[in-house]
Amino acid sequence: MLISLDHIYYVLGALIAVVALLSFLDKNNPKRLLTGTFWGLYSIVFLFGTMISPVYMGVLVIAMAVIAGFGGVGTGRHEEATLEQRTAKARKLGNWLLMPALLIPAVTVFGTLGLKDFKLGGLQLLEKANLTLVSLGIACVLALVFAMLLTRDKGLQPVRESRRLFDAIGWAAVLPQMLATLGALFAAAGVGEVVAGLVSSAIPVDNRFMVVLAYGVGMALFTMVMGNAFAAFPVMAAGIGLPLIVQMHGGNAAIVASIGMLSGYCGTLMTPMAANFNIVPAALLDLPDKNGVIKAQVPTALILLTVNIFLMYFLVF
Structure with missing residues (x-):
């Protein structure tokens, strides 16, 4: 490898x-x-x-x-180009500015689908167990190099811009990783079994739609509590997705996982616990209402959650 x-x-x-x-x-x-x-x-x-x-x-x-x-993560001063300078450079580069961002999904898809069995010198080029993540990482590096060539920025300028973003987001930048770890800990501690017991006593588990409804709504609600769908997924999959939908009713595990995560993301749109998604943007935009982003997203989140539940019901079995 x-x-x-x-x-x-x-x-x-x-x-x-x-x-x-x-x-x-x-x-x-x-x-x-x-x-x-x-x-x-x-x-x-x-x-x-x-x-x-x-x-x-x-x-x-x-x-x-x-x-x-204790408020130890502060913000420094960053040298930024003036609005006139940024506008002039944007006009000069035009639509080429979009290329680094478009390069990331393109390279990720190519690596995931096109290089999964590719070998170099008898060795697997990309790690198969984490093929998509490795492809995404390579795509980000290539996009960075392309952006530097495009803008002709040199030296530490990309790192300085990264630091500016880290300062803007602050400690919330580490939330996704920490919450995903917390979800794994909950799953290892047997919280999923507790959830399965509660659901079995509250709803008729022989009813396919009720089980799907409990899974979809549970993913959204647990995500709202945890702040991240990655934290909710191990618990809800172990408690409802695998034992009830897949094993009891013969559902497709891939569909359970993918639409279940989408249901969790609906919860992400509705919670201040997802600070890096909902609270930080409000602060960066200087919105008078710190929950303004959440309030604007709630109708969309509820509609998407409803659609996800019915999609899962009709596709998973």
Whole structure:
């Protein structure tokens, strides 16, 4: 195997490590030491995650939570081009500006479908177990290189822009990964079995539609509590999706997983717990109502959730 998910993690960890260093050196950030420490600890997760024992990794995560909880992650000053400069450059580049963003899904799909069995020197080019994620990582790197060639930016400018985004999002940038881990912990602790018991006592499990309804609504509600569909999925799949829909009623596991995740995303649209999706944009846009993004998304989320439930019912069996 030539390129694995670990290699993608190393690249991401190196990027975050440089962001941490730039934060340490930013004298305009009154919280530069704690901010740099926060991002430095986060980079360790990716750079040395396979070498550090779970106990020490847990201590590291707690340290990050303490720094963020006491407001230790601050924002520095960033040099930005003026509106006139950005407008002039955008007009010069035109629609080519869209190419880096379009390159990411194109390369990801090509890697996932076209390189799944490709070998180089007798070795599998991409790690099969995480083929899509590895392809996505490669796509992001290629898009970055293309964007640098397109804009003719050199040196640390891409990293500086990354740091600007990290500062804008703040500690919420780590939420998806942490919440997904929490979902895995809940599944390992047997929360899914508890959910299965509660559902079995509350609804007639021999009714296919009621089971699908419980799964779809449960994914949305648990996502609203956890803040992330990745955290809700292991619990709801272990509690309802696999034992009731797949094993009891013979449903298609792939459809259960895919539409179940879409149902969870409907919950993401309706919760402040998904801070990086709903609260951070409101802050960046200076909206007077910090829940304004959520309120605008609720009607769409409810309609999509209803559609997902009926899609699953008609397609899964």
